[in-house]
Amino acid sequence: MAISDFDLVLFGGTGDLSMRKLLPALYARDRARDLPPEARIVCLGRDEKTREEFIQIVEKDSKPHVPAANLDKAVWERFCNRLQYASVNAKDGASFVHLKEALRDTEGLARVFYLATPPSLFASICENLSKGGLVTPASRVVLEKPLGRDLASARDINAQVGRYFQESQIFRIDHYLGKEAVQNLLALRFGNVLFEPLWRREWISDVQITIAEELGVGGRFDYYDTSGALRDMLQNHLLQLLCIVAMEPPVSNSADAVRDEKLKVLRSLKRFTPTTLAMNVVRGQYRAGHVNGVAVPGYRKEADANPDSRTETYVAVKAEIDTWRWAGVPFYLRTGKRMADSLAEIVVRFKSVPHSIFAHQNDTPNCLVIRLQPDEGLHMNLMAKQPGDGMRLRPVELELDFREKFKTPRMDAYERLLLDVLRGHLTLFMRSDELEAAWEWVEPILNHWDQQEADPVPYNAGTWGPAAASALIGRDGLQWREEA
Numbered sequence: 413m414a415i416s417d418f419d420l421v422l423f424g425g426t427g428d429l430s431m432r433k434l435l436p437a438l439y440a441r442d443r444a445r446d447l448p449p450e451a452r453i454v455c456l457g458r459d460e461k462t463r464e465e466f467i468q469i470v471e472k473d474s475k476p477h478v479p480a481a482n483l484d485k486a487v488w489e490r491f492c493n494r495l496q497y498a499s500v501n502a503k504d505g506a507s508f509v510h511l512k513e514a515l516r517d518t519e520g521l522a523r524v525f526y527l528a529t530p531p532s533l534f535a536s537i538c539e540n541l542s543k544g545g546l547v548t549p550a551s552r553v554v555l556e557k558p559l560g561r562d563l564a565s566a567r568d569i570n571a572q573v574g575r576y577f578q579e580s581q582i583f584r585i586d587h588y589l590g591k592e593a594v595q596n597l598l599a600l601r602f603g604n605v606l607f608e609p610l611w612r613r614e615w616i617s618d619v620q621i622t623i624a625e626e627l628g629v630g631g632r633f634d635y636y637d638t639s640g641a642l643r644d645m646l647q648n649h650l651l652q653l654l655c656i657v658a659m660e661p662p663v664s665n666s667a668d669a670v671r672d673e674k675l676k677v678l679r680s681l682k683r684f685t686p687t688t689l690a691m692n693v694v695r696g697q698y699r700a701g702h703v704n705g706v707a708v709p710g711y712r713k714e715a716d717a718n719p720d721s722r723t724e725t726y727v728a729v730k731a732e733i734d735t736w737r738w739a740g741v742p743f744y745l746r747t748g749k750r751m752a753d754s755l756a757e758i759v760v761r762f763k764s765v766p767h768s769i770f771a772h773q774n775d776t777p778n779c780l781v782i783r784l785q786p787d788e789g790l791h792m793n794l795m796a797k798q799p800g801d802g803m804r805l806r807p808v809e810l811e812l813d814f815r816e817k818f819k820t821p822r823m824d825a826y827e828r829l830l831l832d833v834l835r836g837h838l839t840l841f842m843r844s845d846e847l848e849a850a851w852e853w854v855e856p857i858l859n860h861w862d863q864q865e866a867d868p869v870p871y872n873a874g875t876w877g878p879a880a881a882s883a884l885i886g887r888d889g890l891q892w893r894e895e896a
């Protein structure tokens with residue numbers, strides 16, 4: 413679907429996210445000729461700058477994030493011609509006059525306000541946009557995480573933004589939903605008949621969802637220390653992946669059909685009590701270690717670190733979904749910084765055959781691994797007969813490497829999500845009730861940790877996390893995939 417003409421306004425237009433992700437993603441889409449000729453991008457910052465000064469900043473801070481192979485002089489020039497700069501202070505209504513001057517006042521033109529700012533500024537930005545007469549029924553607003561730090565603050569954001577924008581105008585970003593591989597998961601589940609009949613408690617024994625990162629938090633300590641792995645990764649990215657794995661088939665691919673089903677999963681997650689929390693949640697923090705052979709400091713020794721910090725850099729949770737489809741099937745979720753490898757994957761382990769006709773043979777249950785990062789693919793373990801005399805079974809792997817299969821260029825998550833915002837497609841964005849349901853489920857964990865006043869358990873950088881996490885899954889007679 414072609415995109416109609418628009419003015420895209422980037423609050424936080426000189427910030428890190430705009431320079432590293434948003435402008436390079438928009439350049440990529442300009443290069444692919446997805447942007448209409450007249451479309452403009454108005455970047456906002458607090459400082460007074462001329463347009464030329466701003467373009468110089470973009471050349472210095474954003475251009476290096478465009479892959480060299482994609483840089484084309486003429487396209488870059490065309491892209492820069494779309495860029496405007498205006499100095500606006502989110503909290504000063506009078507300064508919005510500069511934005512008004514920069515915008516074209518074409519009736520019905522789609523105006524997208526992208527708030528790449530701390531959430532503490534969302535309310536004043538929306539209020540000042542509205543007071544300045546800049547919000548029209550054709551306007552959209554995009555909210556970047558963190559969307560709250562608990563249920564109350566998430567509700568607050570929803571209420572404040574909701575005062576000026578209808579739900580159908582609000583795009584809450586979770587960049588994991590824009591990843592090709594996550595989209596592919598929908599295709600796998602709902603574009604094939606093969607998996608659906610087996611996708612239930614009768615045939616699936618457990619599911620593991622992992623997002624592991626080799627990176628530490630160097631350079632982002634201030635933000636990260638007030639957040640931690642639970643708020644930064646689990647409440648959003650991991651729970652969104654869990655929803656897509658566990659949801660019922662939606663009636664269509666429409667935004668509300670998909671989001672209704674995801675919401676039901678979030679609402680069916682078994683609530684933790686103080687007793688079940690102790691058994692089912694592990695909070696870890698990395699100590700010094702080696703990642704890829706390089707010595708790295710512990711979390712408390714990172715630059716600008718608080719040496720007594722209790723912020724978790726790792727979290728593992730055993731979640732359960734109280735529905736007919738999933739009752740009794742554990743969903744093990746984990747994420748951490750400074751782990752042994754950088755990967756994101758979903759492992760669906762099936763049950764053993766109900767009755768084996770092959771005596772004295774090891775039974776390795778079937779297992780489907782959906783690899784999201786770094787190499788997008790599917791691996792499926794099956795049992796096969798070993799060639800030769802006798803009937804000996806052994807596990808074999810069916811492999812599907814998506815990069816091999818589809819040679820077409822990939823889209824970055826932000827490219828896809830920005831296109832969807834510009835087209836007005838909401839399917840890949842969280843609805844207000846989803847956001848609140850996710851916070852409602854994680855909140856008892858946060859409260860428990862606050863009350864406990866205990867340090868997170870340590871793990872060495874460059875490992876797969878704390879021993880307590882192996883014990884968590886080990887109590888059910890299982891192992892994390894990398895430890896098996």
Ligand code: BG6
Binds near residue numbers: 644
């Ligand atoms: C962000 C988190 O949302 O996701 C970061 O704030 C994390 O801490 C990042 O590193 C991971 O995203 P990706 O796409 O690199 O897996």
